[in-house]
Structure formats: C-alpha cells, structure tokens
Amino acid sequence: MKYIYLFEDRQSRMNQLLPEIDNYPLLRHSIFQCPANKKLSDYIKENYSDAAAFLMHKSYQFGNDSFTIDLVKNEVVSTFNNPFVIFSGGLNNNIYEEKGIIMADINSGELYKNLPLFHDTYYQSQKINIPLLVYGKNYLKHILLGIQYTINTKLISYDKKAILDYDIKDEIHDEIREIIGTDFDSEIKENIRTIDEMLGNSYNNLTAETLLHKLQSIINRY
Numbered sequence: 001m002k003y004i005y006l007f008e009d010r011q012s013r014m015n016q017l018l019p020e021i022d023n024y025p026l027l028r029h030s031i032f033q034c035p036a037n038k039k040l041s042d043y044i045k046e047n048y049s050d051a052a053a054f055l056m057h058k059s060y061q062f063g064n065d066s067f068t069i070d071l072v073k074n075e076v077v078s079t080f081n082n083p084f085v086i087f088s089g090g091l092n093n094n095i096y097e098e099k100g101i102i103m104a105d106i107n108s109g110e111l112y113k114n115l116p117l118f119h120d121t122y123y124q125s126q127k128i129n130i131p132l133l134v135y136g137k138n139y140l141k142h143i144l145l146g147i148q149y150t151i152n153t154k155l156i157s158y159d160k161k162a163i164l165d166y167d168i169k170d171e172i173h174d175e176i177r178e179i180i181g182t183d184f185d186s187e188i189k190e191n192i193r194t195i196d197e198m199l200g201n202s203y204n205n206l207t208a209e210t211l212l213h214k215l216q217s218i219i220n221r222y
Contacts (some may be wrong), residue, residue, distance in 0.1 A: 002052035004027045017112035024119045058088035087111040102130045141222035150175045160209040169199045
C-alpha cells in the first residue's frame with residue numbers, strides 16, 4: 001500500500017484546517033529531516049519508497065540551509081516519478097506537467113478543503129487525482145473551461161462561420177493535449193474525444209461556431 005505524504009511544518013495550521021487527519025489511513029503527516037551526513041537521494045529512497053504523492057508547504061523548513069523545495073521536488077520526481085504538490089496561502093491554483101508527471105501549486109485553504117475527497121478517492125481507486133485535489137468535485141468543469149479559454153483565444157481573429165483550416169485545427173488539438181496531459185482522469189478524456197474527432201481531418205467543414213457550441217454543450221453537463 002502506498003501513501004499520500006503531507007509535509008506541513010506548522011502543526012497548529014494543520015490541526016486547525018484538518019483536525020480529523022487521523023481518520024484518513026492513507027494520509028501521513030511526515031517530517032522531512034535529512035541528516036547532514038546523508039545524501040538527499042538516499043534519504044528519500046529509504047524513507048518514502050511507499051509514497052504515492054507528496055504534498056509540501058512552500059515555506060517548509062528542512063533544517064538544512066542547502067535544501068530548497070525545488071531541490072527536494074526534483075529529487076523526488078527523478079527518484080519515484082510521483083506527483084509533487086506545493087501549497088501555500090499565497091499561491092494561485094495551477095496544474096502543470098513536468099517530465100510526464102502531473103504537478104500542481106495550490107492555495108492552502110483549497111488543499112485542506114479538498115484533501116478528504118482526494119484521500120477517499122485514492123483509497124477507493126488507488127489512483128492519484130491531482131485535478132480533484134486542486135479543484136475539488138468540480139475539477140472536470142475547471143479543466144473544460146480552461147480548454148474553452150484556449151480555443152477562444154486561438155479563434156479570436158476567426159469569422160465564427162468560416163471553415164477552419166488544417167493548421168489551426170492542429171494547433172488547437174496540440175493545445176488541448178498539453179492541458180489534459182497524459183495522466184488525467186478517463187472521464188475528461190472521454191468528454192474531449194468528440195472534440196478530437198471534430199478536429200480530425202475527416203471533419204472537413206468544421207467552423208469555429210460549431211466547435212465552440214459543441215464544447216459549451218459538454219461544459220453544460222457539469
């Protein structure tokens with residue numbers, strides 16, 4: 001069994017925002033304290049080989065001035081290929097992909113609010129769903145709205161009734177692939193399949209209006 005590791009060096013903040021932490025068997029609050037005489041990579045391998053994901057506060061104090069959160073994150077990702085989430089009260093929610101792994105920055109309040117659902121979903125499915133942690137139960141809608149914004153930006157100079165050429169369809173397709181990455185929930189991929197088919201070469205008479213209308217109809221389901 002693998003665990004979600006939470007690194008929060010202000011115990012009082014964690015107790016206030018998630019007082020029932022002991023109710024989540026696959027969530028472990030951990031103290032990251034690598035001895036000065038041990039290599040960081042060895043410490044991570046020895047202590048976190050059972051990790052499914054790492055959640056770490058941006059200002060976490062490692063007790064070693066040579067360590068930074070980026071250094072630790074890079075070492076974790078290169079060692080285990082696990083998702084790494086950085087949280088802080090001053091962060092805006094953001095999901096991105098790094099070396100094929102889904103990462104995120106998230107506001108502390110949102111993280112603690114969504115952590116129970118994130119844990120329970122992992123407990124039931126054994127799948128780490130980072131968008132769910134970042135956006136909560138409405139995460140699918142947030143992703144779809146991001147795709148809608150991207151398509152609108154690409155088509156801003158297009159006549160809505162003009163037929164889209166191959167180049168712009170290919171650009172939109174690539175942008176969507178970047179947004180949903182390779183490891184997103186199967187439901188979002190299923191919803192986007194219709195859009196992918198419309199962007200394919202076999203759909204020769206696709207207009208901006210038709211594409212946007214179809215995407216809006218998908219969004220309206222949520």
